[in-house]
Amino acid sequence: MSNTAPSSYAVPSQINPPQRLLMGPGPINADPRVLRAMSAQLLGQYDPAMTEYMNETMDLYRGVFRTANQATLLVDGTSRAGIEAALVSMIEPGDRVLVPIFGRFGHLLREIAERCGAEVHVREIEWGTVFTPEQIEQAIIEVKPKLLAIVHGDTSTTVAQPLDALGVICERHGVLFYTDVTASLAGNEFELDAWGIDVATAGLQKCLGGPSGSAPISLSERAVDVINARKSIEAGIRVAGDEVSASPIRSNYFDLAMILDYWGPKRLNHHTEATSMLFGARECARLLMLEGIPQAIERHRLHGAAMATGLSALGLELFGDQSVKMNNVVGVEIPDGINGDAARAAMLNDYGIEIGTSFGPLHGRVWRIGTMGYNARRDTVLLTLAALEQVLRRGGVKVTGGSGAGAALDFYDDAASPAAEIPNAFSTEDAAAVVI
Numbered sequence: 001m002s003n004t005a006p007s008s009y010a011v012p013s014q015i016n017p018p019q020r021l022l023m024g025p026g027p028i029n030a031d032p033r034v035l036r037a038m039s040a041q042l043l044g045q046y047d048p049a050m051t052e053y054m055n056e057t058m059d060l061y062r063g064v065f066r067t068a069n070q071a072t073l074l075v076d077g078t079s080r081a082g083i084e085a086a087l088v089s090m091i092e093p094g095d096r097v098l099v100p101i102f103g104r105f106g107h108l109l110r111e112i113a114e115r116c117g118a119e120v121h122v123r124e125i126e127w128g129t130v131f132t133p134e135q136i137e138q139a140i141i142e143v144k145p146k147l148l149a150i151v152h153g154d155t156s157t158t159v160a161q162p163l164d165a166l167g168v169i170c171e172r173h174g175v176l177f178y179t180d181v182t183a184s185l186a187g188n189e190f191e192l193d194a195w196g197i198d199v200a201t202a203g204l205q206k207c208l209g210g211p212s213g214s215a216p217i218s219l220s221e222r223a224v225d226v227i228n229a230r231k232s233i234e235a236g237i238r239v240a241g242d243e244v245s246a247s248p249i250r251s252n253y254f255d256l257a258m259i260l261d262y263w264g265p266k267r268l269n270h271h272t273e274a275t276s277m278l279f280g281a282r283e284c285a286r287l288l289m290l291e292g293i294p295q296a297i298e299r300h301r302l303h304g305a306a307m308a309t310g311l312s313a314l315g316l317e318l319f320g321d322q323s324v325k326m327n328n329v330v331g332v333e334i335p336d337g338i339n340g341d342a343a344r345a346a347m348l349n350d351y352g353i354e355i356g357t358s359f360g361p362l363h364g365r366v367w368r369i370g371t372m373g374y375n376a377r378r379d380t381v382l383l384t385l386a387a388l389e390q391v392l393r394r395g396g397v398k399v400t401g402g403s404g405a406g407a408a409l410d411f412y413d414d415a416a417s418p419a420a421e422i423p424n425a426f427s428t429e430d431a432a433a434v435v436i
């Protein structure tokens with residue numbers, strides 16, 4: 001009598017989300033072309049068309065990460081799945097790992113590395129600042145880690161740790177170099193090979209203009225060797241001659257040794273690729289390559305600077321070391337007398353615009369406003385500034401009418417940058433026909 005099904009229940013209506021302009025630190029509105037790609041019909045896992053799409057996706061992401069790494073693929077799951085796959089596949093219990101922390105996502109790296117059984121050593125600095133290469137090298141000398149794990153752009157603080165000098169340091173001390181580039185990739189300069197990075201992981205929902213749910217990853221040969229040394233093909237698909245390790249990777253789903261064989265010529269039957277996410281991830285990278293990486297970075301720089309200019313003109317104080325600010329997100333101090341959450345609610349309810357709150361030590365102190373991916377545009381910047389001006393005014397802050405959007409408009413006039421627009425964002429033409 002207690003386990004009967006309910007006799008009737010209301011079936012919810014179709015998905016029909018309200019119109020929102022997502023100007024927080026991610027996720028952002030997906031490029032409609034990415035959503036269209038994701039609505040394509042499914043294919044069998046080993047259909048030649050599917051494996052061809054997989055190979056094309058690997059090649060596109062080599063371009064995105066700026067690498068020649070053969071081992072460039074997608075981990076199914078949000079960005080955190082990529083981080084976890086990278087760390088669990090490289091770390092053996094007892095390994096020493098160094099995590100320099102300058103924001104929330106550094107804490108996440110520490111958390112995951114600890115759960116992998118690593119002996120984790122952290123260095124922490126104030127949120128809004130970054131480490132010098134000397135500080136990192138000193139910590140490496142003290143800790144002698146197997147792996148350095150560090151975030152590139154940390155959306156929680158809006159600053160990006162410069163990575164270009166760290167590869168040489170890691171090389172000098174025989175340390176593997178992992179970085180989380182989820183928030184920075186495609187909107188800020190990033191050079192996997194030239195900067196000597198072994199492993200980088202990302203997601204789609206920041207500057208790549210897609211939904212969350214797929215985690216691009218690239219691994220150097222050195223990292224692949226470390227991972228393959230623990231290769232253990234699971235029972236049920238194992239055949240004579242397949243590897244069985246005494247120290248297998250402590251996750252099956254995130255076992256990159258097996259996942260690499262799934263994406264490689266062996267086509268090992270691991271998980272079923274998340275086909276619709278692969279279509280989306282492929283389209284994100286394809287659109288980026290059509291726009292051009294330097295052009296996309298310049299677009300993020302331009303609109304990020306226009307937003308920061310407008311916010312300053314509204315009298316708001318920018319948060320963090322502006323010399324290392326990410327192009328795609330800006331933090332502002334919430335003015336005295338304004339309730340940050342109530343103001344965010346007014347932005348959402350009156351204008352349909354979402355801006356971000358902050359975590360940890362910055363909660364209630366700082367808003368984070370993004371201009372990334374598909375939303376790194378002039379119209380989104382101007383609308384957000386115009387709306388925020390009214391929210392501030394009604395909250396009792398003295399603002400000069402039109403000052404925020406006006407300053408951004410003046411900024412755009414002076415900048416006159418050719419990178420201002422996403423190519424063909426509102427056209428159904430394939431950009432390939434126009435841009436090349």
Ligand SMILES: *Cc1c(COP(=O)(O)O)cnc(C)c1O
Nearest residue numbers: 078079080105154155182183203
């Ligand atoms: C946004 C962000 C993530 C997001 O991880 P998800 O698993 O996709 O939620 C990870 N790392 C950094 C640095 C980010 O800024």
